Amino acid sequence: MQTRSQGPFVGERKSPWQRVHGVDAVLEQWRGDRHVGPNLVLDEMLPSAEASFAPFPETLSPQVVTALKARGLSSLYTHQAEAYELSQAGRDVVVATPTASGKSLCYLLPVLNSLALDREARALFLFPTKALSRDQEAALHTFLEQAGLEHGAVTFDGDTPADARRSARERSGVILTNPDMLHTGILPHHAGWARFFAGLRYVVVDELHAYRGVFGSHLANVLRRLERVAKFHGSTPKFLCASATIGNPKEHASKMTGRDVQLVSESGAPRGERRVLVYNPPVVNAELGIRQSYIKTSARLTADLVKAGVPTLLFGQSRNGVEVMLKYLRDALAQVRIDPDVVHAYRGGYLPHARREIENRLRHGEVKCVVATSALELGIDVGSLDAVVCAGWPGSVAALWQRFGRAGRRQGTSLSLMVASSAPVDQYVAATAKSLLSAPAEQARIDPDNVEVLVQHLKCAAFELPFEGDEGFRDVPASQVRDALGYLTEHRVVHEVTTPGGKATWHWSADAYPANDVSLRSIGWDNFVIIDLSTDKTMAEMDWRSTHTMLHEQAIYQHEGRQFQVEKLDFENHKAFVRPVEPDYYTDAMTFTKVTVMSRAQEAKAPTYELGTGDVSVVERVVGYKKIKFHTHENVGYGDVRLPEMQMHTTAVWLTVPELVVQLLNAPRPDVMDALRGLLSAMHTVAAVGLMVDPRDLGQCVGGRDGDGRGSTLFDPTLYLYDSVPGGVGLASRLFDERESVLRRTRDLLDGCACDEGCPACVGPGAIDAVHRGRKTLALAVLSALGITSLN
Amino acid sequence: MDFKAKLGLLARPAVSAPVVVAPRRESPLSALIPPTMTAAGVLHVVQSRxxxxxLPHAATVGVLGLDESFSGLDVSRVLFLDTETTGLSGGAGTLPFLVGLAFVDAGELVVEQLHLSGPGAERPVLARLSERVEAASAIVSFNGRSFDWPLLRTRFVMNRLTPPSPRPHLDLLHASRRVLRHWQRETRLSTVESAVLDVHRVGDLDGSQVPAAWFDFLRTGRVATLARVLSHNLQDLRSTAALLGWLGASWSEQVAVTSEVSLGLGEVAERAHFPHKAERFFERATSSAVVDVQARALIALGRTLRRRGALDQAAAMWERAVPLCEDASTLHLALARLYEHRLRDAHAAERHAVLAKPVEAPMVHARRVARLSRKRQLVLTMR
Structure with a gap:
């Protein structure tokens, strides 16, 4: 326990000697507190679940059975047995059961069994992060030892020493790696891995749900290359995937692997009780619909838990949010004389050794609370945590349950709390909190045929093996492969040769190593390093895109609860120079977005409006920043930012409001535009929540009909919702298909909202003005003029 | 938008000058190297004598490679190897398009260059390479151990051919780096050959232009630059063979070498356990005009002398080296130990021990100085 029995009374709700301990006591305290209890919009107990067992399958090798018994197991959970039987029937399998249900055994059993039967059998394990593969390697070693198997398991990544690499290639039965290493380090050198590929039986893709959007689309292509290379060496490996609960595990796995993957989703594992809470901070400004800060609230409620000795994980939305909460939390603990060092931050930008240390200290109980972005979401077992607090909606039901799943991984009651922010989606969730427990999880989306992604991987594939004749690329038809090869020939990176037999072949013909030019995720080769000018040391890294909003000059960069000001951003050399400062504010970047339609794929014309979908170009530029004061969150100033714009091609849906309709509304033009922005914001909420899409995956922008909004007046104003991934992952066409429902639900949202003239849950808070009609009234008028009526 | 239109949206090629290669039955390469029919297909091969x-004896090769497995080698059957490739990155997509080999036949060095006529036509080249390797006792190259040979192995796998059985591989990059390290900072074949072989290339193609020569040939059928690649490769092979000869002769003390090279040879002799030879080389190196080389030679010479028990001489060499060293602390420590434990001269030992302070842990240092001071006083009182 970190709390102390002595100390001055510093305005606590309870005196130190009355301090509570444990989850239940904190709950009682919250319920009885008139400032807290009424704001709990959801307070439900999820019951525990009994285990359901299955005997060891008869076909399981005796060696594997020995290993299982050595681990104290006398039977399997039903889902583990099911996955094993499917694999023995030669099927590709995806297991999608809750966190901590023993998913890894589902893929380990078939793999170990194949190793036990064949000295030359090999398996490839893919994990999204290096840390995960290291953890699994240790576990696998024990397992192999217990089974008396001498195949070995080696992690092969950037940190593997050169001499270990050779033995990994030649002798190791299992290679654990990440997609990036497979992409740059293994596939392009497959000839050196001939023995491995020839014996490859299984490819394990763990944390499948983590491969969404661009990263997932890239991985699907890396797997296409893998299959092609394996085939060259004479093997056709089976895929074994494990995923957190998502809406479409079977479809996602099938799209990823190009196979008809079998789903195992009924968990046989037991679960402890879980108390699920949603806290909606009280309204402090009714006109503007502004609520108490969710950041401050989350920090305060987490402080209650930490003071009561409850090991807690606090998830923030952004790096900035994490750092701000860390500061508040430490301040709150210092007031009651708890060592601020029991709280730590954990996020992607931290250098590896710092992260390892935090994980260790958490495991050993020296750290009581970790404040994290989603980095911890990825299966690292940090031991038993009794509580999880989510500051704000993490973007999807699946992500919420993954975060909640971090608490109470073993048995006993655990606490899972979400604190809603003022953001529309959060308020929508808070208003419908009761349905959260039964809400279906979102779908993971990838588009392996995204042209930009596909062409890059065709280059890599051509480097690995020449293309021949009418070869396809797994599920990419030969005709498209031919078109792309033609394009690459024009670019002089491949060369077409006709064999004496008259067959066309395409050979890589450039002095380059294409895999090095293709980054599977934004984090990677084009990272910026952050240099602390006071010590001249590199303190962190940041991906290219975030650099625009987080590391522009004069920005306050927050790291481990300390503030730094960016003094210089060397954009060409990817370096940001910062110096420690102690400001009373932090900065928030302002972005300007412009959408231009490039081609119209589909259009639906109603008598009063046009709705379409197609390809667009989105240009984003950070134009300035706001200074926000700590604690009060007042806006205390602005600054300019000069950075190059970011351009991407993606897909969008749009709704054009004809100029005639605008005229008919008989309202000042700026008011109409304001109402349209509100309307778009409501549509965005509906699209994100109603259709189960992460709100951050969907961009919004009001522009002109052709999107070229030159000048200040826009004719035929058009509302755009675009896929925020370059090339898109199919959100736009799905929204187009669901267009009627989106429009009707938007109407319902506006009709059903209890506010007067707009609040964050609908069109956003509008300016109060006696002369003009309010934003919501006008937005409803627009909908009526467009002929969009309610569902009910 | 259909797939083709989307492709069109991606960046356009910077240069799009249409290149037309007239289809012809015979490879345009034939203009440069006439084709030969082999069992594996058409091979473009050129020989020059x-x-x-x-070449040195097998034992010498063993010393130069610091590898005793070369000792029983039949030196008359070594195969020199150097390839020209489409890039330096390695991997399955990097193609060695010219495989240069050289071997000794009837007192002559025969350079045999196997040239690819195009991608996908590697089998005849690999088949000939395989024959030559199988007939050879060892492979000698310059940087071939980590570059050329792994790349060629990859080509065998890519063409579904069995690579030839492994041969001992002497990489002269490492061997000459050991010998020349005090003379030349960078060890590239071109710098080495001009320095020790007195070969000065005129109009030689720069190595960085080699890939472009091949791609240009692929797209236009022009062979002019490939001809320059051939002569570049020919010279590389001749220099590699000559370099082995020179290294052998230097080791056997048949040619005069600079003091700096002597120092390198001495170090090799020391590592290969030839103490007398090492002593001779080090002694020659002490006449170097370069202070650093002279100092290193004196230190190394002292080391070999001490090892064979010539302790006074060893101490003298090290004493000579002291003023030549920028930081002599380590040397002082060695001298302190030599005087204390071997020469039993506590007075001299203490003088050096005091100066060894920077390289010793404070406790150890204090103890050493105290002990020596005690010993010196003991000697004084005994007198």
Missing amino acids: SPAPV
Whole structure:
């Protein structure tokens, strides 16, 4: 326990000697507190679940059975047995059961069994992060030892020493790696891995749900290359995937692997009780619909838990949010004389050794609370945590349950709390909190045929093996492969040769190593390093895109609860120079977005409006920043930012409001535009929540009909919702298909909202003005003029 | 938008000058190298002969490679190897398009260059390479151990051919780096050959232009630059063979070498356990005009002398080296130990021990100085 029995009374709700301990006591305290209890919009107990067992399958090798018994197991959970039987029937399998249900055994059993039967059998394990593969390697070693198997398991990544690499290639039965290493380090050198590929039986893709959007689309292509290379060496490996609960595990796995993957989703594992809470901070400004800060609230409620000795994980939305909460939390603990060092931050930008240390200290109980972005979401077992607090909606039901799943991984009651922010989606969730427990999880989306992604991987594939004749690329038809090869020939990176037999072949013909030019995720080769000018040391890294909003000059960069000001951003050399400062504010970047339609794929014309979908170009530029004061969150100033714009091609849906309709509304033009922005914001909420899409995956922008909004007046104003991934992952066409429902639900949202003239849950808070009609009234008028009526 | 239109949206090629290669039955390469029919297909091969350098004995090769497995080697059957490739990155997509081989036949060095006529036509080249390797006792290259040979192995796998059985591989990059390290900072074949072989290339193609020569040939059928690649490769092979000859002759003390090279040879002799030879080389190196080389030679010479028990001489060499060293602390420590434990001269030992402070842990240092001071006083009182 970190709390102390002595100390001055510093305005606590309870005196130190009355301090509570444990989850239940904190709950009682919250319920009885008139400032807290009424704001709990959801307070439900999820019951525990009994285990359901299955005997060891008869076909399981005796060696594997020995290993299982050595681990104290006398039977399997039903889902583990099911996955094993499917694999023995030669099927590709995806297991999608809750966190901590023993998913890894589902893929380990078939793999170990194949190793036990064949000295030359090999398996490839893919994990999204290096840390995960290291953890699994240790576990696998024990397992192999217990089974008396001498195949070995080696992690092969950037940190593997050169001499270990050779033995990994030649002798190791299992290679654990990440997609990036497979992409740059293994596939392009497959000839050196001939023995491995020839014996490859299984490819394990763990944390499948983590491969969404661009990263997932890239991985699907890396797997296409893998299959092609394996085939060259004479093997056709089976895929074994494990995923957190998502809406479409079977479809996602099938799209990823190009196979008809079998789903195992009924968990046989037991679960402890879980108390699920949603806290909606009280309204402090009714006109503007502004609520108490969710950041401050989350920090305060987490402080209650930490003071009561409850090991807690606090998830923030952004790096900035994490750092701000860390500061508040430490301040709150210092007031009651708890060592601020029991709280730590954990996020992607931290250098590896710092992260390892935090994980260790958490495991050993020296750290009581970790404040994290989603980095911890990825299966690292940090031991038993009794509580999880989510500051704000993490973007999807699946992500919420993954975060909640971090608490109470073993048995006993655990606490899972979400604190809603003022953001529309959060308020929508808070208003419908009761349905959260039964809400279906979102779908993971990838588009392996995204042209930009596909062409890059065709280059890599051509480097690995020449293309021949009418070869396809797994599920990419030969005709498209031919078109792309033609394009690459024009670019002089491949060369077409006709064999004496008259067959066309395409050979890589450039002095380059294409895999090095293709980054599977934004984090990677084009990272910026952050240099602390006071010590001249590199303190962190940041991906290219975030650099625009987080590391522009004069920005306050927050790291481990300390503030730094960016003094210089060397954009060409990817370096940001910062110096420690102690400001009373932090900065928030302002972005300007412009959408231009490039081609119209589909259009639906109603008598009063046009709705379409197609390809667009989105240009984003950070134009300035706001200074926000700590604690009060007042806006205390602005600054300019000069950075190059970011351009991407993606897909969008749009709704054009004809100029005639605008005229008919008989309202000042700026008011109409304001109402349209509100309307778009409501549509965005509906699209994100109603259709189960992460709100951050969907961009919004009001522009002109052709999107070229030159000048200040826009004719035929058009509302755009675009896929925020370059090339898109199919959100736009799905929204187009669901267009009627989106429009009707938007109407319902506006009709059903209890506010007067707009609040964050609908069109956003509008300016109060006696002369003009309010934003919501006008937005409803627009909908009526467009002929969009309610569902009910 | 259909797939083709989307492709069109991606960046356009910077240069799009249309290149038309007239279809012809015979490879345009034939204009440069006439084709030969082999069992594996059409092979473009060119041979050139020149007087062979005198190659060292097997034992010497073993010393130069610091590898005793070379000792029983049949030196008359070594195969020199150097390839020209489409890039330096390695991997399955990097193609060696010219495989240069050289071997000794009837007192002559025969350079045999196997040239690819195009991608996908590697089998005849690999088949000939395989024959030559199988017939050879060892492979000698310059940087071939980590570059050329792994790349060629990859080509065998890519063409579904069995690579030839492994041969001992002497990489002269490492061997000459050991010998020349005090003379030349960078060890590239071109710098080495001009320095020790007195070969000065005129109009030679720069190595960085080699890939472009091949791609240009692929797209236009022009062979002019490939001809320059051939002569570049020919010279590389001749220099590699000559370099082996020179290294052998230097080791056997048949040619005069600079003091700096002597120092390198001495170090090799020391590592290969030839103490007398090492002593001779180090002694020659002490006459170097370069202070650093002279100091290193004196220190190394002292080391070999001490090892054979010539302790006074060893101490003298090290004393000579002291003023030449920028930081002599380590040397002072060695001298302190030599005087204390071997020469039993506590007075001299203490003088040096005091100066060894920077390289010793404070406790250890204090103890050493105290002990020596005690010993010196003991000697004084005994007198």
